[in-house]
Amino acid sequence: MIPKLEQYATYVGKAQIRKLKEEAKPLKGRHISHINSVATGGGVAEILNSLVLLMNTAGIKTGWRLFKASESFFQVTKKFHNALQGEKINFSARKKRIYLEEIEKNSIMNHFDDHDLIVVHDPQPLAMIKHLKKKQTWLWRCHIDIKHAYPPVWNFISRYIRQYDGMLISMEKYKHSNISIPNFIVQPSIDPLSFKNRDLSQKEISRLLWKQNIDSDKPIVCMISRFDKWKNHDGVLKTYAKVRKKAKCQLVLMGSSASDDPESLQIFADVNHKVKKMKDVTLITHHDDFLVNALQREAKLVYQMSLREGFGLTVSEALWKKTPVIATNRGGIPLQVIDGKTGFIVHSPGQAADATLKLLKNPKLQEDMGAAGREHVKNNFLITRHLHDYLRIFNQYLPAEK
Structure with a gap:
């Protein structure tokens, strides 16, 4: 329709x-x-x-x-x-x-x-x-x-x-x-009526994650970005390695390639090589808006640690679903992530790991940031x-x- x-x-x-x-x-x-x-x-x-x-x-x-x-x-x-x-x-x-x-x-x-x-x-x-x-x-x-x-x-x-x-x-x-x-x-x-952003039931979310063999019982942290060197997958992997030493969780990396970006295949190969050496990391490469929707809703937090960024709409997508975002201050990200209110602005994998642990250990903070993020996107994006x-x-x- x-x-x-x-x-x-x-x-x-x-x-x-x-x-x-x-x-x-x-x-x-x-x-x-x-x-x-x-x-x-x-x-x-x-x-x-x-x-x-x-x-x-x-x-x-x-x-x-x-x-x-x-x-x-x-x-x-x-x-x-x-x-x-x-x-x-x-x-x-x-x-x-x-x-x-x-x-x-x-x-x-x-x-x-x-x-x-x-x-x-x-x-x-x-x-x-x-x-x-x-x-x-x-x-x-x-x-x-x-x-x-x-x-x-x-x-x-x-x-x-x-x-x-x-x-x-x-x-x-x-x-x-x-x-x-x-x-x-x-x-x-973002379009709140698109497949990527419309409301999903918990049953729909669970079914979509089950199809990818993602265990919803273990806390999910995720990154959803195309395979581009400026998106900084390496920084997210370093963050996750630090977090895993102190908390049980799993990382889901989801990304695809645009037809006008031939560099993306090499970026994916590099990420895939590193992921194979890590535990509890799921790498998803096919494009599925409903799956993106489900992940952004089920995740405890979303990363957007870009080195360069035009605007970074994946941030607003996550905030719309009441999920806090941990991100760098590149491009338009600071317009979306209000530090300490809708997520955290960080400058290194170490800071990102600290912010991750803070959110994982504090469900009330997750909830408050999520509600503030939803309202911020509603009013602006x-x-x-x-x-x-x-x-x-x-x-x-x-x-x-x-």
């Missing part, structure tokens, strides 16, 4: 739904499309799977185009992704050529003559604007922290960013002083607030048709 806007009133109230409908009215008759590089895997695809449907149910004709490219292209854009988060790379003429050739191919295959506004997500399709006749508003939505980007890569991509009418970023601190186009702050969100942000920006660029 496709969720209707009215169904979200359960979480945000009828007044907020009425407000969204009013904001959507001036955009009826307009044609909008989002462009990104993957349909599944990663937070961007997950957001678009909900947001595009919700825009249509609100009466706005909204499409979603996928950028199709070779494995070589995604190897290059993964390097770009790392460089934009501060890593030095060998930025060769070959990499530029591969990137620009695939950009040109996709520009030929996509046509937007009858569109009023295009939202391009992240660096992969960014340069399409170079080839397409710009008859409408183009916005670039950047989901990562580019504040300290590697200069050669930044100089290359920023020439395309400047051709856009506006740029959407997740946090004020991600603004770049040498980008003069309008910047808008739009924080990501649900899809309805995300929709409001987009409608506000769209209305600014697209005045009502007469």
